[in-house]
Amino acid sequence: MTCTDSTLKPFDSPESPGSTESTDPATGEGWSLKLWGILAVLCLVLFLDGLDVSMVGVALPSIGNELGLSTTSLQWIINGYVLGFGGLLLLGGRTADLLGRRKVFLIALTVFAIASLVGGLVDNGTLLIASRFVKGLAAAFTAPTAMSILTTTFKEGPARNRALSVFSVFGASGYSSGLILGGLLTSAGWRFTFLMPVPFAVIALIGGYFLIPRDRPADAGGHDLVGAVTLVTGMLLTVYTMVSAPTRGWAHPMTLGSFAVAAVLLATFFFVEKKVAHPLVRLGLLRVGTIVRANLAIIALFGSYLSFQFMMTIFLQSALGWSPLKMAMALLPAGIIVAFGSPFVGRLVDLYGSAKLIIAALTSLSVGYLWFLFAGSDSPSYVVAILPSVILLGLGFALGYTSIMAQATSGVDDSEQGLASGLVNTSAQVGAALVLALTTALVTAGSHTASGAGTAGFEQFHPGLILVTGVALVGLAITVSPLVRGRSLRGRSVRERRAEEEKELAEVN
Template sequence: MTISDTTSPPLATADGSASAPDQAWTARLWGVLAVLCLVLFLDGLDVSMVGVALPSIGTELGLETTSLQWIVNGYVLGFGGLLLLGGRTADLLGRRKVFLVALTVFAIASLVGGLVDNGTLLIVSRFVKGLAAAFTAPTAMSILTTTFKEGPARNRALSIFSVFGASGYSSGLILGGLLTSAGWRWTFLMPVPFAIIALVGGVLLIPRDRPADSGGHDLVGAATLVAGMLLAVYTVVSAPARGWTAPLTLASFALAAALLVTFVAVERRIAHPLVRLGILKVGAIVRANLSIIALFGSYLSFQFMMTIFLQSGLGWSPLQMAMALLPAGLIVAVVSPFVGRLVDRFGSPRMIMAAIGSLSAGYLWFLFVGSDQPSYVVAIAPSVILLGFGFAFGFTSIMAQATAGVADSEQGLASGLVQTSMQVGAALVLALTTALVTGGSHAAGAAAVSFDQFRPGLVLVTGVALVGLAITVSPLLRRRGKYTAVPVVNRA
């Protein structure tokens, strides 16, 4: 079931094809969007806010660096490991039901995390919270894409959705600093009342929907997918500390690959697969998933390096560091509401190309202009501004392309796929960046105080963005060559 009201004839997209009719935005429609945006805001807030509180948590609970990292990585493990299953489960069991149950678990895990006095229990609560987010994030996206018709309405909704996601990441840095000064537990407790508000709003506003007609009898596929994804994400986030060539790391990668290969084999033969692999044959969807890795993986890794460099290298306070990076979040908040119109006019491929081009320019600028004592106005601010525009243009455009043309019964799958690419890809790029920046040190960032120590990581981040740019540009160049080629006529 979708909330829709057709008010205008079909519109033309940038490539001249007809799009779905526009849609009237009723009060209930705005309410559904507000609930979904609040949940995405909480997801982004949680990732960035907790990182600021880690030193205080370690001091009070007596946790070493190796244990502290799992407060972050435990969330990433649960989130990235089950995203694809979470999206498909929403299709099979019903989006509304899965969303509300997962949001309830998210709120309870947040409350427990703020009350426990044991490091192990805190890490477990973070893992459970990540599991819940693995169901709320793709389900929220699939509710949005099935509630808003493909075309201008969906692009506009995705633009607003992106504002709240980026605002969560950017405001989490500042709120984390303020709340940690009052007590680190507040960084865990603060999301609880907002999650409850979203839960009540979801019960009242989100329409009931029908589960998919098929695909619910693939227990072997579900088991191999969950085991393979969890092991893959675990290996990626633990490899920097253990060593990329350590026997256990290599064995974990091999086992994860074997499980995922088994999953693919099962999906190709079973009558009702958990995941229809044919969705990966759509070039635009594959490029969208690769683009989100380039976008989010490079952005998150650059933010990680800047956080260490500004605090450990330049001696800035957490609040000063947050304010230095804040312009990127503000640009996203201001620009994102208009990106949907730009996608309607120019098409998502061109917008993605502009986005990753802007990111690449920002990384290249800081790579060549940065120094041990960089000028904020000359070196840092231009990069931050370029990254802000890149993220603002890219997130909405990629999400629109990743879900375009997909049937309602598979919107959860498409949403889970692109968000899995985003989280797992970002974890991989961040793990590689961490290894390069720390030079193999087990204590991430412990010795990173000079700009030269960050240069290998900056080269990697820039390379990831440039590869993403090449993937985005190549089909546009092929298309232009196809339409502009002039046959050679033999005039002899």
């Protein structure tokens, strides 16, 4: 879940790893120990960023029981991190450009470690959510800065592609491994899910201090602080309003007023992006169909997947009484598929194209959600109801993540690769937060309308399951639509179609 700013200058030091003679720029082989060390530090940080999204989710029922938090409050433990992460991702990369990658990386990683420690020690729900938000803000700077360090350390070509492949595997593995590690750690105590990243962040901090070379800040440029503030504030207010609306009432003046203020803030963001000299998002990119579809697809992927995981965590532990470890083992197949399948998706993209793989991914997710919706019950069979869904979701996430990233950055000018990457990652995080907020609202409302109100029976989750299925299906329809329209144009060669796409991108660039 990363972004980068490809306009960053190479390291000015002659000792930069990117220029070392031990690296063969043609093959990428023969990396020095220092190069491997830098890559290991960056991969560890990305692993922790992804891990934190899913690992804490397993601990939510235990946190709620000990701290007396409702389902509505629990979702903020996830959304606080996700919104802080997604809201400032684009700004994080630019900050590294202006202040220096090494400096920003080390400072943000220090804040990440401190916030992790605080989250594991507090006994107050509000402070816990606040620590998660701060941690997400720190990740918004570590993730894009790590990518920037990687792309300026490893030369473009096979060496960089090889490094990016390893980097991406750690990102996907961190997200999928969180379920397993979360189950193991929560069995010992939910606080360990917050404390576990601390020593690893310290290791990465020490390694980064000694291995990552110093670099000079950019000579020119500027921040888009107004854009960053309006985007984050608008998203936070939108999510808060969605979560509180079922209790307060959708037609309540406070609800309507909050939505209106959020709309004004987001409209201001788009207005600012048109006027400011250094925008977070150059809106011209949103005229490219493939980029728009990739961003909508990542919302469907992350939004539905994270929301389904949230519901499964509460249902299996609160309704069925499963232990965190038992739940983690039940979801293990999805993590295995993602961890071991992701490295091969790049080859499939080369063979079949990103669009077909995105279709396959969203189809797999949709079928998985539908299967559990119709096969699930208050006493579901693991083999019949849960396992097929878990396998389909793991397959869908593995296929979708890499292929969507490929489509989101394909054909974009080198100077805007960072913007395109940051845009799709921001869509993933912010989109996931919005879908999760609406899912939580539906599940909360369902607890009062289902038979046996107040219990976490399967019926309570029906509205949420219908929502995540609908989100995945809408994403699938958007991805399929250009292929359906293109059937009448089969006679045109791939080269001709590609030439038109390149012309469209050139006009926007």
